[in-house]
Amino acid sequence: MAKRRKVNNMLGLAVLATVIERPMHPYEMASLVRARGKDDDMRIKWGSLYTVVRNLEKHGFLEVAGSDKEGGHPERTIYRITDAGRQEYADWVRDLLATPEREQSAFKAALSVWGILTPDEVTSLLRGRVALLEKELADQRAALNGHLSEIPRLFLVEAEYDLAVREAELAWTRSLLGELSEGTFPGLDAWRHWHATGEVPQELHDLFGRGIGAD
Amino acid sequence: MAKRRKVNNMLGLAVLATVIERPMHPYEMASLVRARGKDDDMRIKWGSLYTVVRNLEKHGFLEVAGSDKEGGHPERTIYRITDAGRQEYADWVRDLLATPEREQSAFKAALSVWGILTPDEVTSLLRGRVALLEKELADQRAALNGHLSEIPRLFLVEAEYDLAVREAELAWTRSLLGELSEGTFPGLDAWRHWHATGEVPQELHDLFGRGIGAD
DNA sequence: CCTCCTTTACTCGCCTACGAATATACGTCC
């Protein structure tokens, strides 16, 4: 049901996942997440870290296990996960796995308004996107294969998932690009004409009256 | 380059996309976005709307075109897009189209820590996810086909994109689920053993010493 | 024509997110 969590920030999940091992101070949690390469999944914002930890404590998912003053001045506070915290953690993961969430994508938003650019410009921009994506994906795939040789898949499924989804994105974009550059995308002329003359072509005209896309 | 925008909220893009047509007041922008079915892409948060509009004005992308007092008390302020606003709008769209952004997904985060659940529970949760996803996608596909019969594809690519990506997600999840339920996913026994006895299996043991996933 | 519900339209205020500043310890290179 994707209920609203007391602590919603995904960084909180990373914190719980880390501190469940043993009590530690916030900075150490972040370091561990980073060391394990999971910071790629849940980008660490240093400003948020301490807020999130404090919130987790406020809601009883963490508790202070003492504070460490030796060495560094900044008096580090050590946190320990509580039973409620373990509960919340597992529950959260269950929820995330079971409930498909519609995440909003920037690219999708851009596609929904691409009409303000000319088809030719769009084509060239998408060509750039595809090139970048190809390169990124090649690197990503190489990195994954490298890791797979020393780490069990159990700890790498999220990377496999990410790769699969991005590959689908690439494939889709490529096919769209094909339609655009070969001129088979329907309405291309009207689109071009509209930008050239500023006048709305007949076939689009009535759509502007009511809301475009309205049922 | 994905530069940091003065106004970063995607709702701002929706606002610009709407107010570019003609001057209007914030509520009308939101209504139009909703009427056009684009609220699916950029979910409208009423609290954010006015903040975003005010910010767009502060940065010179919108300007006040007068205020309307007739009728409703709440004194509506009419905004008009400026040249800078048109510029920013096009620029923003260009940027979003050309630059693939790594969006962080909740599902991905969950997959990165799925190990705390037992493989059997994960399997059952994913089965649920797949079922939900199938249903949602069937609806989405039907809706898209319905729209395609009356609206040019030009205004529906973002829906096609979304569908394609979510179908890839479904396919990937299905295949993972296959491996899990047929027992072909590597390390299943170790995983199960770990949860049953609480002891870390040999093959995972050395991974916990250093950071898992560290290079 | 009075009541009540919905739609229109916006404001308020809390909470969160996070960049930037801060401050010490720890090497290391000349």
Place this chain on the structure above:
DNA sequence: GGACGTATATTCGTAGGCGAGTAAAGGAGG
């Protein structure tokens, strides 16, 4: 050994996000 860069740890300020509250207007029943 002192100057300087980098890693360790945390606090602070504040802009922004957004739920919830407010309030008039329009319309539908009785």
